[in-house]
Amino acid sequence: MKKDYKRIFKIYLFILKRKIRKLKQLDFKKLFSDLNNLLEKDKEEEFVYNDSLVFYKNEFLRLSKKYNISEVELKGNHHEMDYDFMFNIFLSNEKLHKEFIDELFPSKKYYSSMNELVDDGFDIQYFFYAKEEKNIESIYDARSICVKRKSDDKIFVGYILPTTSTNIVYEDYFFISNSVYAYYYNTKTIELGGKAESNIVDILKYMESNDISDLHFQLLDEYSYYFTARFGQEIIRITNAPINKEYVDKIYNQALIKIGKDSLSNPPEVSGLLKERLLSKSGKLTDRTFRFHSMFDNKGQYQGRAVSIRKLMNYEEISNLGLNGLNYNKKAIQLLNKASSNSHGIILITGKTNSGKSTLLYCILSSLYDEGRRIKSIESPIEVVAPFSQVDLTRTEDAEEKYKMTREIAVSALLRQDPDVVLLQEIRSKAEVEEFVELGLKGHLAYSTAHTGSVQETILRVLKSSPDQKVLKETLKLIVTQELIGKKCQSCKGVINKESKCEVCNDLGVKGLLPVYEIAYFKDLGSLDITDMKKVVKSNAVEYISKKDIAREYKALDLIADKDYIRIMTYEKDLRE
Numbered sequence: 001m002k003k004d005y006k007r008i009f010k011i012y013l014f015i016l017k018r019k020i021r022k023l024k025q026l027d028f029k030k031l032f033s034d035l036n037n038l039l040e041k042d043k044e045e046e047f048v049y050n051d052s053l054v055f056y057k058n059e060f061l062r063l064s065k066k067y068n069i070s071e072v073e074l075k076g077n078h079h080e081m082d083y084d085f086m087f088n089i090f091l092s093n094e095k096l097h098k099e100f101i102d103e104l105f106p107s108k109k110y111y112s113s114m115n116e117l118v119d120d121g122f123d124i125q126y127f128f129y130a131k132e133e134k135n136i137e138s139i140y141d142a143r144s145i146c147v148k149r150k151s152d153d154k155i156f157v158g159y160i161l162p163t164t165s166t167n168i169v170y171e172d173y174f175f176i177s178n179s180v181y182a183y184y185y186n187t188k189t190i191e192l193g194g195k196a197e198s199n200i201v202d203i204l205k206y207m208e209s210n211d212i213s214d215l216h217f218q219l220l221d222e223y224s225y226y227f228t229a230r231f232g233q234e235i236i237r238i239t240n241a242p243i244n245k246e247y248v249d250k251i252y253n254q255a256l257i258k259i260g261k262d263s264l265s266n267p268p269e270v271s272g273l274l275k276e277r278l279l280s281k282s283g284k285l286t287d288r289t290f291r292f293h294s295m296f297d298n299k300g301q302y303q304g305r306a307v308s309i310r311k312l313m314n315y316e317e318i319s320n321l322g323l324n325g326l327n328y329n330k331k332a333i334q335l336l337n338k339a340s341s342n343s344h345g346i347i348l349i350t351g352k353t354n355s356g357k358s359t360l361l362y363c364i365l366s367s368l369y370d371e372g373r374r375i376k377s378i379e380s381p382i383e384v385v386a387p388f389s390q391v392d393l394t395r396t397e398d399a400e401e402k403y404k405m406t407r408e409i410a411v412s413a414l415l416r417q418d419p420d421v422v423l424l425q426e427i428r429s430k431a432e433v434e435e436f437v438e439l440g441l442k443g444h445l446a447y448s449t450a451h452t453g454s455v456q457e458t459i460l461r462v463l464k465s466s467p468d469q470k471v472l473k474e475t476l477k478l479i480v481t482q483e484l485i486g487k488k489c490q491s492c493k494g495v496i497n498k499e500s501k502c503e504v505c506n507d508l509g510v511k512g513l514l515p516v517y518e519i520a521y522f523k524d525l526g527s528l529d530i531t532d533m534k535k536v537v538k539s540n541a542v543e544y545i546s547k548k549d550i551a552r553e554y555k556a557l558d559l560i561a562d563k564d565y566i567r568i569m570t571y572e573k574d575l576r577e
């Protein structure tokens with residue numbers, strides 16, 4: 001028991017020492033000697049452990065019932081202790097949290113705001129905290145701060161949760177709200193995986209070096225946020241502690257300046273591209289583009305912003321991978337290449353946001369570029385910087401009317417340059433769809449993307465804006481509709497439990513993504529009615545792959561989870577059936 005007691009202090013000291021370089025203004029000598037004195041002092045005193053533990057355990061269980069706390073974790077026999085338990089609660093409702101603590105520890109003070117701490121004479125410059133340490137189970141998830149009282153330099157420890165460490169570590173302790181903790185946690189630095197991050201470029205560096213494709217800031221309460229990251233299909237919370245709202249505001253404003261938006265206007269929704277030259281995991285300098293998106297968000301009565309940052313693949317990475325590297329099967333690659341070999345016509349790549357449309361598109365264009373075809377693209381904005389000619393419509397977005405490069409102007413200018421291959425990024429409006437079909441008709445091979453979810457839906461959508469079936473049948477070469485699903489971790493095969501930990505996928509069960517696609521390559525449509533694609537497919541006028549075909553293929557190779565397989569087999573259509 002004594003051993004653990006001492007160990008926890010050593011851990012605190014260790015964490016504190018690591019912070020020295022960052023927080024030079026603190027009187028660490030004094031803090032060390034205070035803590036060491038405390039250690040010495042506590043050695044001499046007999047600590048009645050079991051009695052208080054039993055008491056708190058019973059009290060805690062009673063109160064957790066009363067306050068309807070859903071997550072409670074009780075642990076026995078860890079760290080050679082006779083009996084230990086750990087509370088794992090998270091109360092985002094501060095009023096309830098305060099009531100709970102007040103009742104459990106009536107003699108201890110609860111600070112719900114920074115001002116209350118300052119009013120009580122605490123030095124806000126003076127703090128350290130214990131954070132999640134992988135190998136140190138005893139303070140796992142401990143949310144604590146250490147502050148100094150100005151009047152007598154006495155050190156106090158503040159906890160956000162009632163844990164046994166409150167008894168063990170410090171006599172002079174108090175409880176704090178989430179918001180107070182968030183303030184301490186992020187006033188100087190923010191910890192993401194142990195590394196200090198303080199601005200938007202650091203965030204981007206962090207994403208690059210940790211292979212994180214998506215980072216989200218989610219509103220936790222009035223004062224704080226938490227961060228989640230996407231690994232494959234899974235969204236994982238990566239910050240253990242709440243993140244101070246002021247910090248998130250700072251990052252948001254920096255991002256706005258970087259994407260060239262007015263940081264004072266506070267629009268309800270903002271999006272743009274963040275471009276940065278970063279050191280990759282393999283130590284290579286990489287030009288990286290991130291898609292930044294932010295919008296007003298509410299959580300209960302709290303208001304803030306939801307922020308998401310998505311890392312995009314760059315041209316070099318996409319063209320190096322090729323269609324094989326993007327996991328398309330032989331037949332799909334054959335159909336995609338067949339469509340690309342046409343001198344004119346239209347090719348549509350469709351799917352929801354983040355379904356890998358751009359990646360597939362640039363993969364095709366890079367091979368056409370390598371063949372020596374002349375490519376022109378009109379994009380808004382340019383997500384993947386390519387070696388061929390790209391017009392970025394967002395560049396003149398804020399220009400005076402007469403200097404504005406509109407989509408219409410860009411298309412007619414582009415036609416005069418007579419390229420072989422044209423990319424019109426994302427067709428939405430009637431005019432855009434018409435323009436696109438027109439390009440295919442006028443002797444260009446035209447590519448575009450849309451948000452539709454199936455081959456049939458895409459055709460109906462195009463016909464709505466460009467209703468001449470004859471024209472469409474003449475120009476239409478290929479439609480791909482796709483989504484991305486998580487690839488089963490090939491090391492653990494998705495079997496995760498307490499006994500078997502997986503280092504390869506970090507216990508997620510999935511590692512990487514796989515495309516699931518429906519492809520229709522149109523041969524000779526003749527007099528067929530394309531509003532009924534089932535008939536068309538059956539008549540052999542198209543070469544066809546369904547999402548079910550792909551799911552079956554993955555299932556046979558044990559590459560996808562059962563739940564994904566069942567979903568696709570249940571909800572996706574196969575036009576041959």
Ligand SMILES: [Zn+2]
Nearest residue numbers: 489492502505
């Ligand atoms: Zn695994």
